[in-house]
Amino acid sequence: MHTDVLIVGAGPTGLALGIDLARRGVAALVVEKADKLFPGSRGKGIQPRTMEVFEDLGVLEEIRAAGGTYPVGMIWQDGRQLGEHHMADPAESDDGPLGPWMVPQWRTQEILLSRLEELGGRVGFGREVVGLDQDADGVTARFASGEPVRARYAVAADGGRSAVRRALGIGMTGETVDPQPTLVADVRVSGLGREYWHLFPPAGEDGGFLALCPLAGTEDFQLVARFPQDTDPDLSAEGIRKVVAARSHLAAEDVTQVRWASDFRPRTALADRFRAGRVFLAGDAAHIHSPAGGQGLNTSVQDAYNLGWKLGAVLGGDAPAALLDSYEAERRPVAADMLGLSTRVHRGETRRGAATSQLGLGYPRSPLTEETRPAPSGTVRAGDRAPDAEADGTRLFDIFRGPHWTLLAVGPDTGPLPALGVPVARLAAHDAYGTGVFLVRPDGYVGWAGETAEGLTGYADRLGAAAQA
Structure with missing residues (x-):
């Protein structure tokens, strides 16, 4: 074949x-x-x-x-809820779609x-x-x-x-990030609400951490349990039920199903x-x-x-x-x-x-990145992710969508644009982009940026940007 x-x-x-x-x-x-x-x-x-x-x-x-969205953590001890625990810092406003998403x-x-x-x-x-x-x-x-x-x-x-x-x-x-083995399993549990990510800190003779996170869009919980170094976690349904009973207020029979289980050592x-x-x-x-x-x-x-x-x-x-x-x-x-x-x-x-x-990741030192402006007026430079905006009533992301490159002009003084045969978007102004001409790669990163389109054609020819329209 x-x-x-x-x-x-x-x-x-x-x-x-x-x-x-x-x-x-x-x-x-x-x-x-x-x-x-x-x-x-x-x-x-x-x-x-x-x-x-x-x-x-x-x-x-x-x-x-x-x-769905991630639930807030709830810390338990001896069958009592001690209080909420936020697993992440409050989300900063950005122009991306919903996320993080579970x-x-x-x-x-x-x-x-x-x-x-x-x-x-x-x-x-x-x-x-x-x-x-x-x-x-x-x-x-x-x-x-x-x-x-x-x-x-x-x-x-x-x-x-x-x-x-x-x-x-x-x-x-x-x-090795952590020598302690970790068990992860998808389980069905009765008697536990789905509004929290349930956290059971180490306590008692077992002395191990346990977490039960309701998996959005399902009836399952993801179980995570840590064990002492050199332990081989028991991945059987019986072994998982014993862990839950030893580390939480739940009984072994409250784990009604074990749908999948695995173990690993974080590395x-x-x-x-x-x-x-x-x-x-x-x-x-x-x-x-x-x-x-x-x-x-x-x-x-x-x-x-x-x-x-x-x-x-x-x-x-x-x-x-x-x-x-x-x-x-x-x-x-x-x-x-x-x-x-x-x-x-x-x-x-x-x-x-x-x-x-991962919205801030980019390729500023890539061989594909060319920033020709001596002093960019905005925060977006060549190599950065191209953020969303509205151009004549249309989202930039809707224009970017697909396997093509996109030519973006921001501001009134960008001059004429070359006919590359790719979609073209124009913005009167944008705080993040500032002003200039941007050639956006098929994966949504700015490949080339300039105050005008001078020099852009050579870059597009070298990477086949025009031919991929």
Whole structure:
């Protein structure tokens, strides 16, 4: 079988990339070792920046309908409510869609898969990659069963234990964030309200922390329990019921169902490289986070969003293959920063808030970023996320939406604009943008900025911006 892009792994990363490529008309095949989608809640927090990505990919309304806001924490002791605990700093006003938003990971993946299939894509389940061979023209993937697949490029989105990363010989550098093992499970519980995220601090003989968070859009709670170092948590229904009874005022029988359970030791790790020839690493295959702060799934989806438009441009003949070099140059520093943030949140050194929203992330030092204004009049510079605004009664995000670049002129003195064949938006004024001309990338970041359009055509030609209209 032949395809343009082989995506290994049908988690949020692989599915988001599959959607982005499908809407660009790129032939892509997503393969997954398991026989079905991941069944647990694990990555349940969707940050504001990822909500913006999901809006562009066409799944925002489904994500909104499937989830809800985070509840306030409630601290319990000896069966009594001691008081509320706010898990994050108050949200600062911003121009992004709703978020953070809670959707259990299994439901997010169902929504992404449905969108992928709507666009004509598909996932090959039960297909385990056991080897990869590369040459100058492409990649050949071998499977435990079935025929090999030949692709022009491949993407490893197969998780923290990535078989593709190991086959490529790419190492990971990291550390243990917390030596204490953590159990996470999706459970049904009776006798506990859903208006709070219930927190049970260590007490009594068991001496372990327990949290039960109502999962928005479901009847389930996500259970999180920490254990002493060198403990092997009992993942059976009986073992989980014992933990709940020992650490809370609930009885063992109040846990009526255990729908999924897993355990892990929080750690952080960053791949030494995000690319080997024609194979790219994305998501957990490239970076492993502590779950604190909700950065893992979000950083992973944005890997896919960064890589998708670049693969589409190169495979469509609109941009040189060298454009793909910018993927690692842009995403590896961001992943390193997010790993540090997750670790600080885990250790209580930083609270969830503006930094974890990911709205402030950008690519100011990217080889794709050109800021030509000597003194920008606003706060938005080349490399920054392009914020939303209203242009002649239309949202900028509605103009940005889709696989194209967008030319934005702000202010009365920007001069004539070149005919790039891309959508054009004009603003009379905007505090964030100030004044100037901005060429906004397909992933919503400002690639080029100038007081006028002088020099813009050369940049657009170099990156194929006009050809991708």
